[in-house]
Each structure stands twice: as structure tokens, then as C-alpha cells.
Amino acid sequence: MTTPPVVERHLFGPGPSNPYAEATAALGLPLLGHLDPEFLRIMDETCADLRTVWGTANPRTLPLSATGSAGMEAAFVNTVRPGDVAVVAVNGLFGERMCEVAGRAGAEVVRVDHEWGRPIDPDRVAAAHPSPTVIAAVHAETSTGVRSDIAALGRLKGDALLLTDAVTSIGGIELRADDWGIDVGYAGTQKCLGVAPGLAPFTISDHAFARRVPRPQSWYLDLGLLGGYVGGGAGGRTYHHTAPVAMVVSLHAGLRRILSEGLEAVWARHAEAGRLLQDGLQELGLELFAEEGYRLPELTTVKVPDGVDSAAVRAELLHRYDLEIGAGAGAYAGSVWRIGLMGRNARPDAALLVLAALRDVLHR
């Protein structure tokens, strides 16, 4: 059995992105036990740093031991009882998914549809039902590259709990969970946080925790049980499940990397890389998909030109330049590309490279 050569890719799709070097190096550290005092210290620091990137003081802020989609499930199963009303703003694939996950938790789902590629309308969402238990929306739609105004929704939420998907926004653009009135938020590690996929950074306010479902249908994602392990203080830790130690240590290193640069400086770096890319794509004659004014700098959607084979271009980029960009999502699978410059890749050289590679392949 010969060892094949190591494949090195530029991960410029919708995620995962190439991790920060610090995050990758941390994966190779000697493994610790999940109850080791040294690991518990790292876990505590990780939770503290997650509070910073979430913009929250919530004591219950932690990395769930699964990917971002499990974060979505945790958000709903811990807040929604059968028959409760969940108003869901849908302007892309992840809003769609919220409806499905909320439905499986027994919610009466009131979906408020928006055109893909446009932001949600907070007034319309807030007016969809007089007394929902939860209102849910995606901050940065990974399927369309659109940013929505969560702060506005927070001002209109009334007595409902506001659930927010921040998978593609956390660590890349402004996110202020407490100021914006987010009660429950979930994210992923593999996009702007610059860490491999595998964990779901999660936060829940004391208010939402007090209103939580006492025995949710998921044991694994039961926040009442998880609280005994994370944030209970070193003395009061109780075993729930074996934490994914290596991934947590890697997240810890990625967060330290971000906070040593400075969170606002990291946001500015994403903004700059995204601007370079979006300007450059338009100079190439390409048309952006997301509505102007609501475009995510970290994830750009661009229309595939008429007569161009979307998949063939992506395959050629991968084959020729080891460069991954993403297909579109849902109905736009063949007509939109998604280009992410996230985390470690939010750099001018990355923008330059993807533009040069696209120019080459399109004009070949």
C-alpha cells in the first residue's frame, strides 16, 4: 500500500475554510482527558472567548459536541414544546431547514417566506403571529450570501425568544448577541472562526434557559444536562458525555488567534477581502447574486454567466489550481457560485488568487 501524495486545497467555498495555522497545530497536541484539570481550564477559556465573539455575557455559552446543524437542533428542542408556535423567517436553505427541525420538535411552524438573495423583512416576520413562543432567523444565509438585520428583529420580538443562526457570521462580521436581543444562538467553527468543522458554538440567555423544555426529546443536546459539565466550575463538573477534546483545543487556539488580532480588526479584514473580491468579480463582468447593501463580505454569491457550465468551471478550478469554490444551493445549484473568504482566508492574496483563477478558467 503506497501512500498517496497529500492534497492541499484552497478552500474558498462556503465552508469549511482553511483553518488558522494555530488551530491546526493545536490538533496535533498531546490529547488530554475530558475531565483533566488542564482540559477543563482550556474549556473554561474557550467558553469565555466564545462569549467575546458572540457579544454576550451569557454564562451558558459553550461549544456543543457536534456540527452547526446540531446547534440548530439544540436551539429548537430546548425551547419548543409540541404545539408551540415557531415563526421562522425563510430566505434561503437554512431558514428552510429551521422549519423542518422546528416541525420535528412538534412546533406549529409559521413560515415567512422571502425571495432568496434578499434579506428578511423584520416587520413582516414580527407581524406573522400575535404570540409565538420563538421567532427564528438566519443572520448570514450561507445559501445566498445575504446578511439580515437581527437587531431590528430583536426590537420587535415581544415576548418571544429570538433564535439566531450565526453559522456564517460569527467571527466574520459584527455580531452582538446581547445588544441585539438574541436569546439563543448557534454557530459553526469551520467558517469565519477558522477552525475545522465539528463543533457548534452555542449561547443561551438566562431568560431563555429558565423557559427551556425540562426534558427535551434529545438527551445529547439537553442543555440542562450539559450545564453540569460546562461552566459548573471545576468542583461541580458532572460527566455528561466525552467532549471532543482535540476539536475543543483547536477551537481554543483559533479563538486566541482571533482575539490576539482583535475581533474588530478581524471583521475589518473580512470586509476588505470581500470588497476586493466583489469589486473584482464585477470588473470581470460577472453579476453578484445577493442584493446590494446586504452582501456578506465573507461569502460572495455570483451568477454563473449564460452558457457557462457551472460544474465544469468548479472542476477545472479544483483540478488546475487546487481551488474549491461552491455550487449554489437549492434551486440555484447550477446558476450561482458561492465564494467564501473566511477566517484565515479573509486576505487580499486569497481574493487576488480566486479572481485570477476564475479569469483564467472562464477565458480559457
Place this chain on the structure above:
Amino acid sequence: MTTPPVVERHLFGPGPSNPYAEATAALGLPLLGHLDPEFLRIMDETCADLRTVWGTANPRTLPLSATGSAGMEAAFVNTVRPGDVAVVAVNGLFGERMCEVAGRAGAEVVRVDHEWGRPIDPDRVAAAHPSPTVIAAVHAETSTGVRSDIAALGRLKGDALLLTDAVTSIGGIELRADDWGIDVGYAGTQKCLGVAPGLAPFTISDHAFARRVPRPQSWYLDLGLLGGYVGGGAGGRTYHHTAPVAMVVSLHAGLRRILSEGLEAVWARHAEAGRLLQDGLQELGLELFAEEGYRLPELTTVKVPDGVDSAAVRAELLHRYDLEIGAGAGAYAGSVWRIGLMGRNARPDAALLVLAALRDVLHR
């Protein structure tokens, strides 16, 4: 901010164990996209190698994107509808947990209790109900260090589906899912497979898959949806969630390590290390907890001698020798130690070291 020194531990508790060097090295490889053809190839090979360690031909054999406890949840939510009868053999903490997880899936749980430290009685379990939907049992109880006879239960299961927890047995002792009649099995990566925690190797037979719950309460663990991503062939992959790429690549390397040594040779290595440890502990005058004839070689339980402070000994082992052993579980937290020699640590030198360290600390 100064960098603290790297902490290196001997992980001789009930898991995680120190990973194989190959598994750790793989974590540091350049990250791949979760839909990259190269990653899909690695995923396919991982699933194939998992079939070998499970002893199954089940096409639906895959690493779930969460830890072993999520594997337990996946087993129940995909097979049990509200009101279905789940017979659960309980002879330790993980049998207890099965009852809780099955209950949250809506099952009518018929628990068959056994004394902790003893194996399950397959006849008694099979006779507990005339027509259960599922029968569930733990192959290797991590809480007590006891092996139970799953093959015997498989012969008696009748029309029920047999659900088996192989978290601490997979890759360490004989496990033959197909020969034994296991319909649904779940495991973990962080014990005898010698990989960091974070994935749940899972297998489900075609027969059980055909009888599955069509829309389980968990979207994340819905095997019907997962099947489109894993094992659908490169052409038919559909996106479900972002796979934890680095962990899967690490599992792939760990499995290759095991299979290049040979699965039966690895079992023999675990048997030998466990025998050395268990003989040595008794020579030290200590009494083993698990019943003779049913002791796991990979995880040894030993009674804390009268008058000895269990936690103080563990702390001293950690402080003096960077050596972790585990406390007991449940009611035995202070009266039993759990010593794991699993995966990479299933070696004579590891047995020698833990014996010497215990002798030193106990006689100090």
C-alpha cells in the same frame, strides 16, 4: 501572554486513550472540503474499514458526526416510535442511559436490571417481554469493565431489533455484528480505536433500516437523510450537514493503523496488556471488581482498598506521573478505579508503568 508548557498525559482512564501516532498526524494534514472528491474517497474507505472492525457487511456503516452518546441516541430515535416497547438490559451506567434515551424517544421501556459488575443474563432479557420492538444491551460496560454475551442475546431476540453499544469493545475485543445478529450498533473513536473523541462509528442492517422511523425526532441523526451523503456513491451525494472532516481523516488513519497490524492481532495485544495489568494488580493485593470470566482486557475495574482516598490517589498519579486513571461510575465513584489500556496504550510497557505508579503511590 506567555505560552504555558504543553501537558503530556498517559491516558489510562476509561477513555479517551492516547491516540495512535498515525491518527494524531492525520489531524494536522491540510483540511479538505467535505464534498471534495479526495475527502469522499477517504470517507468511503473509512466506511469500508469500519465494516471490518464491526464485523459487518451493512452498507450503512458510517461515522456519525458526534460522540458515542449521540450514537446511542441515533440508535433509538431511528428505530423506536412512541409507544413501542424497548427492552433494555441494565448492568451499568450506559444501560441506565439507554433507558433514558429510549424514554425520550417515546418508548415504553422494560428495563431488566442486573448487579453492576456482572454480565447480563440473555435468557432473562429475552423473556422480559413477549414482543418488544427493540432489545438493547451494552457489549462492554465502560462503567464496570464487564463483557456481556451479545451473540447469545442475538440468538434469542426473535422479531425484535437488537441494538448494541460497542463503545468500549470496538477494536479491542472480538466483535462480530453480523454473526451475532446485531441490527444496530454504535461506538466511539476514543477508546480501542485509538482516535480522539468526536465521532460515533455506527452500523445498521438493511432489515433494521427498512423498519426505521420515517421522520425521526432528530433531523441531525436521521439515518434516512444521512444515507444520501454517505455511501450514495460519488455521483449521488447530497448535502446533509458539513462532515467533521479532520476527525474523519484521523479516524481513517487510525483504522488503517489497526488493519495494517491486523484486527485479530490488535485484539490479542489488548488481551495481553489486560492480562498483565489484572495479574499485576492482584499481585499488589488489590481486588478486581468485575466478575471473573467477564472482565474486559481493555478496561479493568479494581476496588479501592479500605481506608484509601480514591481521589487523592488519582490526583497524585496525575501530579507525579502525568498518569490518568478513572474514578468509578455511579454508586462506585469513590470505591472503584477504572484503568484503561486501549488502542495505542494496549501495550506491555503501559501495563508495567501503571502498575509501578500505583505501587509507588499506594505505598508512599
